[in-house]
Amino acid sequence: AQSVTQPDIHITVSEGASLELRCNYSYGATPYLFWYVQSPGQGLQLLLKYFSGDTLVQGIKGFEAEFKRSQSSFNLRKPSVHWSDAAEYFCAVAEYGNKLVFGAGTILRVKS
């Protein structure tokens, strides 16, 4: 069965600093990978996705993620964090056509 691990429960970064949120997955075939963001009291917004092709994918709000098959990772990055990026971030994997399996989430705090 697929699984997703987000090893960091909380991360605090200073505004303007770079950010990397880690995600490792367990899946036998080529995974379909996603990052979602959830602001307090809000739903899940899709940041970016990877299906195939270029392993570096660009998303909304200046986020990018890199798929590394050898490391079973799909880490999310942003070169310069803004205070409005404070939220909870979820990595997810999907088998084609089926359910999403989510990681436990990483709460990002941004300090000014």
Place this chain on the structure above:
Amino acid sequence: EPEVTQTPSHQVTQMGQEVILRCVPISNHLYFYWYRQILGQKVEFLVSFYNNEISEKSEIFDDQFSVERPDGSNFTLKIRSTKLEDSAMYFCASKEDSHTDTQYFGPGTRLTVL
């Protein structure tokens, strides 16, 4: 931009009562999902629905749960007899067709069972 909507945003109910959570998926989407997130825990898959029938369900989705697409726009989740442990945020999601894997989520319904 089209979006998934959910009503109500917050539902409070007494244990043992029935609740119906409503969702309006994006209009041309064909696949529908319910997920839940217990406070402080990860988002969990409940059920997927396509062509007017359940295509997959999780162990959580027991006989107390049912889903329905009563008309061309709504997608509902019914919990027949709520338990305290059903308190959670329930998210509806929809997907356009079999050629895409991007699910779009609604804002959620927070269910509180007292």
